[in-house]
Amino acid sequence: MTEEVAASFDYEIEKDDFKIAGSASSHIKKILKQLGLPNPLIRRASIIAYELEINLVIHTFGGSMRLEVHPDRIVILTEDVGPGIEDVDQALIEGYSTANDKAREMGFGAGMGLPNIRRCSDDFSIRSKLGEGTWIRSEIHVG
Amino acid sequence: MMGKDAHAVKVRADRCTGCTRCMQSCPTEAIRVKEGLAIINAARCIDCSQCIESCPFDAHSIDSGSLEDIKNFKYTIVIPAITFAAQFSGGPKIDVLCSALRKLGFDLVFSEGLAVDYLKDRVREIVVNNQVKKPIISSHCPAVIRLIQTKYSSLIDHIMPTGSPVDIAANMARNLIKEKYGYSDSDIGVFYLSPCPARITNVVNPIGMQESAINVTIPIKDVYGDVLRILSGMKEPVSEFSNCMKPENLPWAEVGGQAKMSGVDNYIAVSGIHEVAKVFDQIEMGELDEVDFIEASSCTGGCVGGPLNIENPFVAQRNIRRLAENSSQGYFQMIDSVLAQFKHIYLTEEISPKQTNILDEDFTKAIEKMKQIEEITSRLRGLDCGSCGAPNCRALAEDIVQGKARMEDCVFYQEQQHLWRLEDESE
Numbered sequence: 001m002t003e004e005v006a007a008s009f010d011y012e013i014e015k016d017d018f019k020i021a022g023s024a025s026s027h028i029k030k031i032l033k034q035l036g037l038p039n040p041l042i043r044r045a046s047i048i049a050y051e052l053e054i055n056l057v058i059h060t061f062g063g064s065m066r067l068e069v070h071p072d073r074i075v076i077l078t079e080d081v082g083p084g085i086e087d088v089d090q091a092l093i094e095g096y097s098t099a100n101d102k103a104r105e106m107g108f109g110a111g112m113g114l115p116n117i118r119r120c121s122d123d124f125s126i127r128s129k130l131g132e133g134t135w136i137r138s139e140i141h142v143g
Numbered sequence: 144m145m146g147k148d149a150h151a152v153k154v155r156a157d158r159c160t161g162c163t164r165c166m167q168s169c170p171t172e173a174i175r176v177k178e179g180l181a182i183i184n185a186a187r188c189i190d191c192s193q194c195i196e197s198c199p200f201d202a203h204s205i206d207s208g209s210l211e212d213i214k215n216f217k218y219t220i221v222i223p224a225i226t227f228a229a230q231f232s233g234g235p236k237i238d239v240l241c242s243a244l245r246k247l248g249f250d251l252v253f254s255e256g257l258a259v260d261y262l263k264d265r266v267r268e269i270v271v272n273n274q275v276k277k278p279i280i281s282s283h284c285p286a287v288i289r290l291i292q293t294k295y296s297s298l299i300d301h302i303m304p305t306g307s308p309v310d311i312a313a314n315m316a317r318n319l320i321k322e323k324y325g326y327s328d329s330d331i332g333v334f335y336l337s338p339c340p341a342r343i344t345n346v347v348n349p350i351g352m353q354e355s356a357i358n359v360t361i362p363i364k365d366v367y368g369d370v371l372r373i374l375s376g377m378k379e380p381v382s383e384f385s386n387c388m389k390p391e392n393l394p395w396a397e398v399g400g401q402a403k404m405s406g407v408d409n410y411i412a413v414s415g416i417h418e419v420a421k422v423f424d425q426i427e428m429g430e431l432d433e434v435d436f437i438e439a440s441s442c443t444g445g446c447v448g449g450p451l452n453i454e455n456p457f458v459a460q461r462n463i464r465r466l467a468e469n470s471s472q473g474y475f476q477m478i479d480s481v482l483a484q485f486k487h488i489y490l491t492e493e494i495s496p497k498q499t500n501i502l503d504e505d506f507t508k509a510i511e512k513m514k515q516i517e518e519i520t521s522r523l524r525g526l527d528c529g530s531c532g533a534p535n536c537r538a539l540a541e542d543i544v545q546g547k548a549r550m551e552d553c554v555f556y557q558e559q560q561h562l563w564r565l566e567d568e569s570e
């Protein structure tokens with residue numbers, strides 16, 4: 001992995017900033033298109049990026065998102081500053097949501113987030129610590 | 144005339160000042176300004192007319208036909224766009240309007256609106272029976288289809304498989320005259336009075352069909368004066384087949400009209416190419432999977448907002464309402480039997496992606512170029528001032544990496560270089 005060409009992009013995402021929610025994932029989508037990746041792959045990556053971004057806006061105190069493009073894989077990572085997820089296993093079950101009322105009114109947070117992200121990923125890992133934050137890594141294989 | 148890859152919109156070098164406004168407004172970043180002149184990259188242009196609308200110097204021309212072309216055919220049919228009737232606020236009746244069109248020299252007036260009758264039921268059927276991936280995107284506007292081709296190719300599967308009213312109408316009219324009078328295809332000239340350059344391009348450079356049934360397109364604004372003069376001397380219709388439009392089909396040309404007339408409830412009607420792009424972004428993110436139908440028009444307000452119309456789109460909408468209310472029925476019954484057997488409603492050719500933004504066919508090389516673009520972009524000011532002739536700093540960086548521009552094109556970079564030189568000299 002030492003010599004390989006890889007490009008990376010970083011985004012800061014703020015809590016409750018619904019107005020611009022989706023702009024990081026739009027940017028990610030644009031980059032993947034310019035790289036000439038196949039549509040189904042871009043579609044999966046866009047959904048992952050979007051769900052992750054919305055998660056950061058709704059469920060966390062804010063955080064960062066990172067896209068890494070390697071010759072054989074796309075990696076999307078997020079890291080937030082809390083509050084952390086109490087029961088990660090439960091959060092991975094379809095239909096489970098902790099979205100607050102404000103988010104629900106806007107139509108976000110139907111509880112599709114994490115399970116959807118996992119389903120779209122070829123490789124998925126999540127680590128969370130209550131009171132500290134959550135780390136998510138989603139990978140899609142290229143080719 | 145225009146070649147296969149050509150577009151109707153052209154820049155007029157005698158008027159263009161290189162002000163960069165069109166460049167900033169183009170949704171596909173198709174324009175660059177080189178040596179004070181705007182240049183359109185044909186591969187990227189989608190005929191949306193944003194450049195025409197944003198130009199303060201009227202520096203665009205439209206490559207189109209004219210009434211002169213009538214003499215090249217034995218039998219001529221004119222198809223006025225649905226928006227045509229909406230251009231006359233004085234309230235001439237539809238049959239009078241159609242007679243005025245005949246007086247321009249055409250043998251038959253055939254309305255785009257007649258095709259709407261056939262189309263609206265198909266649209267509903269396709270939506271109700273889930274025949275296409277949802278949300279289904281209307282195929283009405285060629286600029287929108289080209290936007291999908293160039294920037295949203297993952298949405299090609301969502302495009303409604305039906306053709307647009309004018310192409311259906313052109314085929315109908317052609318068949319009708321062939322059957323009725325025995326003319327051959329080359330004898331018949333089908334003319335279209337167009338509200339937009341997108342439809343003009345679509346005749347020479349068609350998408351979704353092998354060949355257009357239209358021969359000549361003329362901007363509505365080019366015949367407006369003639370029609371107005373004829374109208375001023377005419378009170379009553381002059382020919383027996385003069386009522387060629389169904390006024391109740393006119394709302395198809397305004398935003399939301401297609402969905403409403405087709406009886407589709409769960410729809411989004413979006414107009415204005417930049418807003419259309421935003422909705423397409425949302426579809427690609429999987430946000431609008433629950434929506435049945437997207438009626439997307441490049442022009443604000445729908446086709447009434449087309450740049451080759453005369454009347455303000457909002458006034459045009461009021462004119463449409465008035466005409467629809469006073470509809471005098473009894474139109475053109477004679478063709479109903481021919482039309483009843485008419486089948487050419489669907490697009491016949493596949494719509495293929497046209498990705499003009501890909502950095503390199505080789506993925507590893509593309510990543511390498513992407514890194515260079517990021518690196519160059521970070522060295523540019525980020526003002527997106529356009530002085531370099533590219534629409535924004537990132538676009539300049541892309542051009543540099545693709546060998547189409549130089550770092551020196553950036554005025555700030557030049558200034559900095561200059562300062563450094565001065566420092567060197569003073570040392």
Ligand code: SF4
Binds near residue numbers: 169170171190193195
């Ligand atoms: S018609 Fe639209 S796509 Fe073509 S150059 Fe003008 S603004 Fe750009």
Ligand code: SF4
Binds near residue numbers: 285449
């Ligand atoms: S919205 Fe109508 S008038 Fe405007 S470009 Fe599309 S087809 Fe032409």
